[in-house]
Amino acid sequence: MNRPPVKKVVIAGGGTAGWCAAAALSKMIGPLIEVTLVESDEIGIIGVGEATVPTIRTFHHLLGIDEREFMRATNASIKLGISFDNWARKGDHYFHSFGVLGKSSWMAPFHHIWLEARAKGVAGPLSDYCFELQAAENGKFETSPTSRINYAYHFDTGLYGPFLRRLSEAAGVTRIEGKIARVDQNPESGDITALVLESGQTIEGDLFIDCTGLRGLLIEGALKSGYEDWSHWLSNDSAIAMQTEPTGAIVPYTQAIAHDAGWHWRIPLQNRVGQGHVYSSQHMNDDQAMSSFMATVGAKPLTKPRTIKYRTGRRLKIWNKNCIAMGLSSGFIEPLESTNIHLMQISATRLVQLFPFDGITDALINRFNKLTEDEVVNIRDFVIMHYKLTERDDTAYWRERRDMAVPDTLTERIEMFRDTGHAWQVADEVFRINSWLQVMTGQRLEPKSWHRLGQMMTVEQSRDALAAIKSQIDKAVAAMPAHGDFLKSYCALPEPA
Numbered sequence: 269m270n271r272p273p274v275k276k277v278v279i280a281g282g283g284t285a286g287w288c289a290a291a292a293l294s295k296m297i298g299p300l301i302e303v304t305l306v307e308s309d310e311i312g313i314i315g316v317g318e319a320t321v322p323t324i325r326t327f328h329h330l331l332g333i334d335e336r337e338f339m340r341a342t343n344a345s346i347k348l349g350i351s352f353d354n355w356a357r358k359g360d361h362y363f364h365s366f367g368v369l370g371k372s373s374w375m376a377p378f379h380h381i382w383l384e385a386r387a388k389g390v391a392g393p394l395s396d397y398c399f400e401l402q403a404a405e406n407g408k409f410e411t412s413p414t415s416r417i418n419y420a421y422h423f424d425t426g427l428y429g430p431f432l433r434r435l436s437e438a439a440g441v442t443r444i445e446g447k448i449a450r451v452d453q454n455p456e457s458g459d460i461t462a463l464v465l466e467s468g469q470t471i472e473g474d475l476f477i478d479c480t481g482l483r484g485l486l487i488e489g490a491l492k493s494g495y496e497d498w499s500h501w502l503s504n505d506s507a508i509a510m511q512t513e514p515t516g517a518i519v520p521y522t523q524a525i526a527h528d529a530g531w532h533w534r535i536p537l538q539n540r541v542g543q544g545h546v547y548s549s550q551h552m553n554d555d556q557a558m559s560s561f562m563a564t565v566g567a568k569p570l571t572k573p574r575t576i577k578y579r580t581g582r583r584l585k586i587w588n589k590n591c592i593a594m595g596l597s598s599g600f601i602e603p604l605e606s607t608n609i610h611l612m613q614i615s616a617t618r619l620v621q622l623f624p625f626d627g628i629t630d631a632l633i634n635r636f637n638k639l640t641e642d643e644v645v646n647i648r649d650f651v652i653m654h655y656k657l658t659e660r661d662d663t664a665y666w667r668e669r670r671d672m673a674v675p676d677t678l679t680e681r682i683e684m685f686r687d688t689g690h691a692w693q694v695a696d697e698v699f700r701i702n703s704w705l706q707v708m709t710g711q712r713l714e715p716k717s718w719h720r721l722g723q724m725m726t727v728e729q730s731r732d733a734l735a736a737i738k739s740q741i742d743k744a745v746a747a748m749p750a751h752g753d754f755l756k757s758y759c760a761l762p763e764p765a
Contacts, residue, residue, distance in 0.1 A: 274474040282307030282433070283595065284612060291432045319603070324613065331435065343424045351524065356657065363521070385731070409751040449466045460491070460589070477594055478592065485597075495579075495582070505548060545561035579600070586598050595612045650704070657707075
């Protein structure tokens with residue numbers, strides 16, 4: 269089907285997803301198109317996706333965002349990774365950092381050398397050989413224009429949307445206040461032609477971006493794009509969220525603490541802590557979850573707890589006709605690895621790269637959907653792995669997670685590592701080999717064999733090489749300021765009036 273050139277883009281919905289899309293389009297290709305965003309102040313946002321992955325820094329770089337300005341505007345702190353407690357077994361602890369493990373050879377990644385050295389009795393824990401991990405667990409952070417440290421952020425999503433809105437409106441985006449009453453479609457093609465507001469105002473466009481959240485007003489309500497349910501793998505369907513006062517130092521990492529039927533998050537910002545309780549309603553009812561949550565908060569509440577219901581999965585067609593779903597309208601993977609903002613931003617960036625200036629074509633739609641599907645399936649598998657690799661049998665919830673059948677794509681990765689010690693990443697995958705390794709080993713998955721590159725070194729050489737890596741990391745971490753001190757000197761919030 270031949271469609272006309274795309275000149276007018278209409279974004280339905282604001283929040284993080286809507287303003288990420290608006291900022292990307294207006295800052296990157298704004299002079300070539302007209303961007304209008306429709307949102308209502310009466311419709312709230314989910315607003316709990318307060319942790320991110322390092323790709324957000326690339327997105328901000330493309331938008332020309334000043335890091336200090338952003339961090340002050342959103343009460344942001346640094347995230348070097350996620351601390352996991354009670355996942356493989358009760359009492360277990362491991363860390364998934366954003367760092368690189370050791371020094372690799374072209375022949376094999378570092379962990380193969382480490383496995384051989386461990387077998388010889390001359391290796392410390394794998395965590396000893398990661399700079400970001402050691403900085404995080406010691407509560408340290410520092411960066412500079414030449415620093416290579418890999419990190420992301422914690423921030424207030426209620427402030428992030430307005431921050432991007434100011435950026436977008438300065439770049440020419442038009443915001444229209446109002447609730448969408450009707451979605452008009454071409455009776456022959458089914459394409460969306462306009463959004464009609466409750467006020468009667470009609471906003472016409474050539475391309476529509478659905479950022480209306482879980483309801484998917486355009487992509488599902490109008491276009492019936494379908495949904496692939498993943499709850500048989502990711503059974504958590506509820507979360508309670510609340511903000512609390514900080515207690516102690518501001519740590520540069522997210523905490524994910526497993527409980528009887530899910531997990532509890534703690535996300536430290538400069539001025540408060542975001543806390544949440546993720547659970548499966550089939551294994552814990554709402555009253556039990558609230559009681560469990562409040563018993564583990566350990567800090568004075570700043571807001572009332574609120575319960576959020578969701579269903580994990582993905583929209584079968586992210587781009588359908590002349591509509592693209594972004595954010596929660598495109599699907600949802602539970603927040604365990606903080607990927608939802610990444611998916612919004614990579615989708616917006618991908619649209620810029622594949623923008624249909626001369627008209628929407630099936631080839632463009634298919635390519636966009638394929639790239640998006642591959643991305644989200646890889647993330648899905650990574651998150652499922654945290655549950656599948658548990659050894660817990662203390663509750664029905666954890667026994668079911670341990671014993672469930674998982675996607676073939678994940679089974680292949682697990683079996684490959686268990687049998688040979690090999691892990692891999694696919695092109696453009698957000699979680700690299702180092703991430704897969706830290707979670708697999710952290711959850712007690714032990715390889716039966718590994719690449720024998722390490723046998724080419726004597727015991728003394730292996731010991732000295734690992735000791736040198738550890739010493740270099742220890743010295744660098746010791747020289748860094750505490751994370752809280754870094755924030756005060758780098759992006760401290762203004763003193764309240």
